[in-house]
Amino acid sequence: MRLFRWEWPLAGLLLLALLLDGAAASELQYDQAxxxxxxxxxxxLALAAARRPVAAGVGVTAVLLGWSVVLRVAGVALPSSVGGLVAAEVVAALAVVVAVxxxxxxxxxxxxxxxLLLTWFAVRFLRPGDPGPLPDLGWDAILPGLAxxxxxxxxxxxxxxxRSLQAVVAEAQQRERVALARELHDVVAHHIGGMVVQAQAAQAVMVPDPGAPARVLPAIETAGTDALAAMRLMVATLRVDGDPGPPAPATDLVADLHxxxxxxxxxxxxxxxxxxAEPxxxxxxxxxxxxxxxSVTNARRYATGSGGITATVRAGAGSVQVRVTDDGRHTAVPRNAGGGGYGLVGMRERVQLLGGRFEAGRLPGAGWQVLADVPLRAPE
Incomplete structure (x- = not known):
């Protein structure tokens, strides 16, 4: 059934054409079989054309041509609506042309x-019956042309x-990269700042020695100071005008999660x-x-009738596993206002930048699940 999903309008039109053919068969007293x-x-084939357009196009061509030959051999003339075809064949063929x-x-x-178009015109002359004069071929050309x-x-x-969607997704990815860069700046700046302080303290307490330590420690201090300046310059360059930046990074993960x-x-x-189990x-x-x-915000916005959300965070075996699920019925329209609609794009980008894996999708029956596996150490 996935092959025909969301094709109900076309299915309704095809059904109407079949009913019209049935009514014509009853009125004109011929065998509809x-x-x-x-x-x-x-x-x-028309219903499958949205997902298999090439196969549907070849299939409709073969069906129309092959069945016209069968009708010619059997000597059976069918009352046609356009070009020697019955109504259902006309609708199906035009729908396939559009899809291809x-x-x-x-x-x-x-x-x-x-x-397919050559077969469309050939059917009029292949099937038994009077094809009519050439001036009557107008609709035979107009309908496929419109299709x-x-x-x-x-x-x-x-x-x-x-193109518009690609631009929006790229913008969302860039925003997430900028946010992650700022957060990493705070982390790296903390470590480098500690290195500078330690180098300064070591120089203050050590016994003057013309050896290597005395030459190395000032170099460490200089490198750390330069690195801090470079990091600040990078963040200033990445900053988007008018954007106050993301919230402060996690300091106590357990408390922040609660x-x-x-x-x-x-x-x-x-x-x-x-x-x-691991830091x-x-x-x-x-x-x-x-x-x-x-993930929790998305579940509260999009899950209708949910009885609860389950969030699990486990650290071990060199990575952190995150799993967030709910049991609600998800819709495209949020239950409350707000949100940019590209949270999944940002989450995926953030995890992949750290070398992790990210998955999100519907659960069988009802509910939504977000899975992520983030390495505890950056990939080498």
Whole structure:
């Protein structure tokens, strides 16, 4: 059924065409069994064309051509609506033309649509019955032409939407990189600052010695001072105008996790489990905190009818595993206002920058799950 998902409008149109063919068969007193194989096969291929446009185009061409030959050999004439085809065949063929022009690889469009249009015109003369004079071929040319134009219009619109979405996703990724860079600055600056202080203290208490230590410690101090200046310059360069920056990095991960999962009045409760068998570096702790915070926020905004949210954070075997699930029914429309709609993009970008793995998706039945595995040490 996934192959035909979201094709209900087209299915309704195809069903209406089949009913019209049935009414015509009843009124004109002919055996509808001769039109059903081609009509039903065309309907199935039209419904599958959105996901398999090339296969559907080739299939409809073969069905129309093959069944026309069968009708010619059997000597069975069917009352046609357009071009010797019954109504269901017309709708199915036009829908497939639109789908192929819209979705097929550009280099295959002409190779698939060309034979299909030739078959469309050939059917009028292949099937038994009077094909009519050539001036009556107007609708035979107009309808497929309109289908081709509709497919190109939808293709260009899809391309524009894809470019806009790509730009928004790239912007969200860049924002997350900037945020992570600022947080890493605080962590690295702390370590480098400690190095500078230790070097200064060592110089103050050590016995003057013309040896190597006396030459190395000033160099350490100079390098640390320069590194701090360079880090500050980098963050100033990355800063977006008017953006106050992210919240402060995690200082006490367990306490911070309990704070961001606290249940507000009337909110969905969160069951939090934290098991830190290994110490979590500050830069990883900040990412874990953001993952849990964003996942819980998304669940409270999008999960309808949820009885609770489960958040688990475990550190061990060289990585931190984060799992956040809910049992609600997720919709595209949030339960409350706010949110930028690209939280998943930011979470994925943040985890991947640290060399981790990230997954998010619906659970069987109901609910949503976010999984992340972040290394405790940066990849070498």
């Amino acid at each position: 001769w039109e059903l194989p081609s009509a039903l096969a065309g309907c199935v 022009v819209r979705r097929a690889p550009r280099h295959l469009v002409a190779r698939v649509v060309g034979p 081709v134009l509709a497919g190109w219009y939808l293709r260009s619109r899809d391309a524009g939407s894809a 704070a961001v999962t606290a249940t507000p009045a009337g909110g969905i409760p969160v069951r939090l489990t934290v098991d830190l 979590v570096p500050a830069e990883v702790a900040t990412t874990v905190l953001r993952l849990v915070q964003e």
